[in-house]
Amino acid sequence: MNNLITVNDLTIAYPMSDGEIFRALNNISVEVNRGQIVGVVGESGAGKSTIGKTALGLLDENAIIEGGSVSLEGEKISNLSEAGFAPIRGKRIGYIYQNPMTALNPVLTIGEQLLETIEAHTDKRGNAAKAYAIELLEQAEVPEAEDRLSKYPHQLSGGLCQRIVFAIAICARPDLIIADEPTTALDVTVQKAVLDTLKKLAKQDNIAIILITHDMGVVAEMCDYVYVLRYGGMVEHGPTEQVLAHPSKDYSRELMAAIPRIDKKVDRFAVPGGMGKSADRDRALAFLLRREDRNVIVDDKPLLTARNLSKTFVTPATVVSAEKVFKAVDDVSFDVSHGETLGIVGESGSGKSTVGRMVLGLHQPDEGYELTYRAQDLSSLKSRAERLALSKSMQCIFQDPYSSLNPRMSAGENITHAIKAHGTVGRTEAHELAGDLMELVGLPRGNVRKMPHAFSGGERQRIGIARALSFRPDFLFCDEPTSALDVTVQAELLNLMKDLQSTLGLTMLFVSHDLAVVRQMCDRVLVMKAGQVVESGDCDKVLVDPDHPYTQGLLQAMPRFSFDMG
Amino acid sequence: MLSFVLRRLGQSGVLVLIMSILVFVGMYVVSDPVAVLASDDFTEEDRIALASELGVDRPLMVQYFSFLSNMVRGDFGTSFVYNKPVLPLIVERLPATLEVAFLAIGIGLCVGVPLGIYSGLNRKRKSTKTISFLTTVGYSIPNFWQALLLILVFAVWLKVLPASGRGDTTMLFGIELSFFNVDGLRHMLLPAINLAIYKICMQTRLARSGTQEVMFQDYMTFARAKGIPRPRLIRRHLLRNIMIPIVTITGLELGGLIAFSTVTETVFSWPGIGKLLLDSIHHADRPVVVAYLILIVMMFVVINFVVDVLYALLDPRIRYT
Missing domain, CATH: 3.40.50.300 (P-loop containing nucleotide triphosphate hydrolases)
Structure with a gap:
């Protein structure tokens, strides 16, 4: 006792x-x-x-x-x-x-x-x-x-x-x-x-x-x-x-x-699971690769160029407090090339998600910025058609797989609702496509009619990925796509995203607080602190032998999973 | 803080203006004070003389603007019926209404909140089901019917409480009050209970849903885990949090009670402003109706302001953001 x-x-x-x-x-x-x-x-x-x-x-x-x-x-x-x-x-x-x-x-x-x-x-x-x-x-x-x-x-x-x-x-x-x-x-x-x-x-x-x-x-x-x-x-x-x-x-x-490791990059995590039935998958891939003359590469310029992005949030005065001004992002510039994955890491409140949201046009940046996508100045887009083409080409995978799906629509409707509205596909075609896309992201097509609440967090995030893909995008903004998920589910999803990227030639902006995840997913990385970029460069350099003390601090603070596994 | 107060004041100014136009035009369209006030033996000349005496022979625009310019100077005009300035007429009746309204709100809070917390904490007990049934009944029975039942039971059968009037009052700072007088209190009880039944039901439901929500919050579990005795858990941790929505609703309800307890005041012949409003609409006494509604608008503005301040006192997250 x-x-x-x-x-x-x-x-x-x-x-x-x-x-x-x-x-x-x-x-x-x-x-x-x-x-x-x-x-x-x-x-x-x-x-x-x-x-x-x-x-x-x-x-x-x-x-x-x-x-x-x-x-x-x-x-x-x-x-x-x-x-x-x-x-x-x-x-x-x-x-x-x-x-x-x-x-x-x-x-x-x-x-x-x-x-x-x-x-x-x-x-x-x-x-x-x-x-x-x-x-x-x-x-x-x-x-x-x-x-x-x-x-x-x-x-x-x-x-x-x-x-x-x-x-x-x-x-x-x-x-x-x-x-x-x-x-x-x-x-x-x-x-x-x-x-x-x-x-x-x-x-x-x-x-x-x-x-x-x-x-x-x-x-x-x-x-x-x-x-x-x-x-x-x-x-x-x-x-x-x-x-x-x-x-x-x-x-x-x-x-x-x-467990994603910071010390070495692996091609895939050694976990089971992947894409679904091959016939359905091939159909989905055929659809996704049939992009409307959008895979024209303009010179060898970067796909996306961002210059001097800043965002200031103003909280209006209330009965007991005065107006408050908060600068979430302060003068951030970067390029993303075709087929590349650029990571943004930083602690909470560093402004990393806000950068992505400005790129997608979900936040209006402060005056004096420049955003160029496929050699086109984004602030000059006026017509509805131009804007629509842009939003089809740039899609987003959200952090929270629970609130980012419409709970009143079935999985299939969630995936194809927007492209039906755009007139990209007809109704019967959409149903077929939803099934194919679900197989592509590793969900059985029989689940097309199930409602979001019947899926687990990881499965919902797969639906979110299928929805983003349905637009046939060139560019994906991934906002902490796996931070709400368990580690084995995260590994499966990261595998899936790597596979999809290499098959479809996607370009990604990948935001995460987890240095190890960024190390596994990204080619280059921006390290953000309090709205500013403190360091940027290849992951193999920045996340292995960083120059800036802040990045060094982040790396040292990571709990090490240091046992060598046979 | 200052800019917030100024903005609030500006908004309420606009509100008062819109309200005055609506009521003024509305009263102009639906009623003719001359027809109501003239006796049967009035000749055409008498009618014209009456109209010009009341000022209603002028075009609507002219009437409205002269009313507006008087109001800015604090003069709300003269009642057509009582031939007295409107403001004192309303102010004289106000204490009676305020007293009943505050008593009703007080009863509502003191009975409703504990009942709500009890049912929120003991969701599966029989007594909780009974409370929930009774609140549904209280919600659904029309106000005037409850009033008649109260009179029947307490005044007619049991003969313990008076059914009508205000009874004796005590003068305090030049205001007649029933609160400090046994007879006055007895007279006040039935109308107050009548108004309170609905409030009790509402507060019970608010407190119950608040309790159920707050009890599942992490900080409640943590407070239990750190060994806080249950009475303190309820008094400090729970009550403070559920009071936030309750205060908001209570403020709005208080305004509603003061402004529109007309039915109850009529049934119990309570000489409050609700009854004055009804009589004035009846007699096409436009100055009284317009002035009354404008005062009510101002009162709502004040109450909402007080609620905002209380809200900040209760919830430090608003105070210091």
Whole structure:
């Protein structure tokens, strides 16, 4: 009985509306000792968060514990009532939430949220409580701790909010902290610093951590022991180095192979899946290659030239605040040649998506810019026909596969709605084409009539790609196309996009926050910071041996998945 | 801040102007004050004399502009019926209406919000289903019918509350108020309850949907995970967040109550401005109707402004962006 927490054969079930039962966890056993950092990894739907929620009694009302138990120091806690959990929550088990921006109550000050926790778990009151709050914030490495007490969450950055969540979690010096994807919502440079702090806090008070994450790099840097989950079942577990470097099960091997690596470029990720039935695929390709005299190459000039792009956003005054001006993009220039992929990387708020949106004409750039596409000045386009030809030729794949499809249209209608409206194809032809395109992006054509909600995130993104392709574009703007997806799904999609690009000769502008993804996908890259390009050049140079300190910092902050795999 | 206030003022000026044109022209088209005010034995000369005395013999444009220039100087004209300046006539009736409106809104908030939070927290209980059923009933039964039932039960059968009139009042700062007087309060109760039933139903539903939404937010789960006692969880974390939409709607509803509680005031013979409006429309008393509606427009502007400020106080994200 020397385990701190023991999850024994736990099975959690959810009754579904159709009478079926969904098992979020299936016979899962996890053991954690004092002071140990244990990783629980898996893709979405693996049930990793359910383990943490069971330990704290935070499961949804309709969840049923079908079997097994969770014990804290030999004492069974999984069957306690809401009141029974009171002496455990915050006191013996701390919790760190995925998104620090939503974990803190937006209408209460940091001080109030910290003090109420102190008052709930200690007998410190008044000035003593306040002094302790400041001490906690300092331990969590929050600068200007005293000042922060009167601030509201939205006034602070995500990284600071997560440190405040840490301070709250260690307030009663618990034996265990459950950290549920603690850095997923943060930029890579912030992530590193925040993880270092978490590790330091754990060491200082000998706190054990269950680190729930999908990021193998984070696991490699933080954990002593790791459990790999899939669809609620245990795939394998063992010491981190053994599981990551020499995975014994097929799924773990696939998972490791799907991780984009920064250190070397591969042609394809070693994951199964690809394009669908060959006859349908060939028909789709034939349609896509039948581009209306658009593949004429004008001299050897770049396909797209952008000069002095800037964008200023103005927030109008309201009852309590004055007008605010924000310069999202500041004087950005670049060229994209035929068949090339140009990457734009940067942290959130660096203006990388805004650049792409200006190229597509979704944002009007500030005066003084120049945008040339196929040797044509875009601001000079006046007629409707010219504009239509342009928007057919430049298409977009959006970040969020959930909101970028019309939920009231079937998959097929989503794909061909616009080209039907343009008169490119007739109704029966469109239906046929939708099926062909779905096969092309690796979805069975039988799914043409299904509605978007019936597809998974990765499948929806495939529909989004098929929709973009239906216009027979020359140029694709990909705005973080895989950042909402699991790593194996991401690998499949990136494979697909590489295949399509080489077959169709597409030119791409690829925006991502993930340096490794850009390394795998792009020929050249722009590194953006606060609206400006700090460095640009070939990926093999910029992402391997960068000149600018900012890029060097980004590379160093990336969690390394450094075990060499055989 | 200042530019926002100025813009608001400009917008409301335009609003008042449009409103005055609409009401002025509307009243001109639908009613003839001379026909309403003249007695049967009036000769043609008497009628012409009356018309010129009221000023309604002039062309519409001339009448409107003379009204407008008077209004800018703060003179809303003279009532055709009471032959008194309009403004004091309205102001004199206003406290009665305001009192009932505030009492009704107060009852609505004090009953509706707790009921809503309760049903939001205990979604599967029988009592929640009962509450939800009752709010639907309260929504659907017409206001005047509720008023008649209230009179029947409390005034006719139980004989515990008076059915009509304002009862005794207390003078405070030169205003007659029923609030500080037992008899006045008793008289106020039935009309206030009548107006409050609808508000209770609405606040219950607002609070319930707000609670259901907020309870699933990450910060509520996190607050539970950090071991915050349940009473505090509800008082600080939940209530503060659900108050934001409630304040917005309550502001609009308060304006609606003050302006258009006409039916209730008529049923309970409550001497408020709602009743004055109805009488004035009846008697083609154009100056009163126009002045009344313009005042209402201004009142809505003020209420909306107060709501915006409260909103900023409740939600720091608006305060500091």
